[in-house]
Amino acid sequence: MITAGIDMGAKTIKVVVLRDGEIIGRAVTLAGFESREAAEEAYAAAVSEAGITVDEVERVVATGAGRGYAPHSGADVSEVASDARGVHRLFPAARTVIDVGAEEGRAIRCNEQGKVVDFALNEKCAAGAGAFTEAMSRALEVDIKALGAMSLNSKNAIPMNAQCAVFAESEVVSLLHAKTAKEDIARAVHDAIASRIVSLARKVGFKPDVVLIGGLAHNIGFVDSLQRALECEVLVPDDPEYIGAYGAALAAAEV
Amino acid sequence: MALREEAEVKAHYGYKDGAGDFFIIIDTDGCIRCEDRGCVTACPEGVFEIITDDYDDMVAAVVEEHRQRIKYSCAPCKPDRERPDLPCVTACAPGAITHSW
């Protein structure tokens, strides 16, 4: 059976195509200003990578903040449910899922069957999501892809007081003015957002195995800060940003 | 400093952001009458301290570092399930402490 999952994220749209539970195609594109059009593009790309035609996809399920606008889909599932389903398939021992996307951070507790038991969100505030590190990388004039590695070279832990992305940007400028090493600032940035994510995790009572997904999982500096703050190992799958779409595609197969 | 005779200051510490309102409100009228200062030791995160305010009275306040992250500071006492009575509210004899969330 061939199914597809579309994750209409705030910043990027991810599509995953499955044949009998195995990933045969996937694609990601920026949501931009016309998210439905972007989704069509991603869908076509994923289907093409799978070597099939659009008609061969039997069922499509959408998830993500913009799931109401997804093309092709017959149903939608919440992000929390997709995340849990996707992670559970890859990590059956997972009991806590942390998903940090561009605009929202989530902590999800699930049971042995992979069903959601509890969840908490960091929403509507850029400081609790990927938008924070992006804004800080601009303030530091460092490529977002290089920010993580840079922070791992830090020799000093310095505090970051601002709890708002806009104020943190001013704080970074002041720190740079005071000749603080960029590596140390980068580390402080990751520690700051990690501490907010950890509070979220504590709210649902996190339990190992802890799995991190979402775009920010690519940031090795953030992963390091998160592990230190949680005082426990954090597992990160390959292509962490696709797990939501993967979970939605799995849901499509079970309908 | 200025003379003080009547009702004292109701202080709201915390913040409002996209996610909601997170304030601890201290009715410092109660602090003036309080001897134990129970809030300071009752809070497991050390959120409270006693300060001398602008009018030279010793009153409770939320520690500076916690004010901008109060939602996170109080999170351990506010689990989603089986939430117990808040230790600070219970410890405050004059009943001066309230939480907006």
Added chain:
Amino acid sequence: MAEYWRWKEYRWHDEDKDWRDGELITGGVDVGSVSSQAVIVVDGELYAFSSQRTGSDSPESARKALDWALEGTGLTLDDIGFVVGTGYGRVNVPFSNKAITEIACHARGANFMYGPSVRTVLDMGGQDCKVIRCDERGKVSAFVMNDKCAAGTGRGMEVFADLLAIPIEEVGELSLQVEEEPPPVSCTCVVFAKSEATALLREGWPKSKVLAAYCSAMAHRVVTLLEQVGIEKEFAITGGIAKNVGVVSRLEHETGFKALPSKIDTQIAGALGGALFAQNLLKKKLSAA
């Protein structure tokens, strides 16, 4: 490169007055995250003030603020009997005799600027937003301060001025040039509101409409803060955003309260309150001696 967020810095002193005739000369210095003000009061009357952007060093900003206020007056720090430091950087005013919170100083300053009938003071500063309830002597009875989130602050407005490439001093007026009031931007968070605004611009919204939507959201956000401590008339607004007619008019409309007008620059309220407190303290000091 044009800097749209950059508001005018300024100073003033009373040229009709000779401070040498004065008995009690006091100063107030308010070092905020975004702007710093210094005010000189002579025998209970406003004599001089300055307002400029805070630099990276607080003590230096305090010094510069005072020096600029004193410029051309012949007055020096030695002639000033007592200085109160306030604002976020109040502990870093090296020449101050005492630090007092901006809450108390704003209430006191507003009492002077707007008169003893003022009971609710809304201060929309560079990086914070506060509401202060006070009595007829300018004494605080309740306060709420929000300095965690950029929404409702000057920095939030600066981000928009920059986005739309409109000088910040023109933002308010421009936001009123709409035929019909648009719905407010849905995101409170400045970062997300900025994305939302970018999308609106792409849809063809004129800048005035985008500004109207943002000022409306900002006003609404502030109203909820006001409701937390309650509004009692008379209502007055201090701080930089008091000069933004786009936010003020929408605030007045939503609350049903008119903000009292002020002849004195709204940005100096904190420093002015500090200078007035300094006068009381100087009097006490002299009578005790």
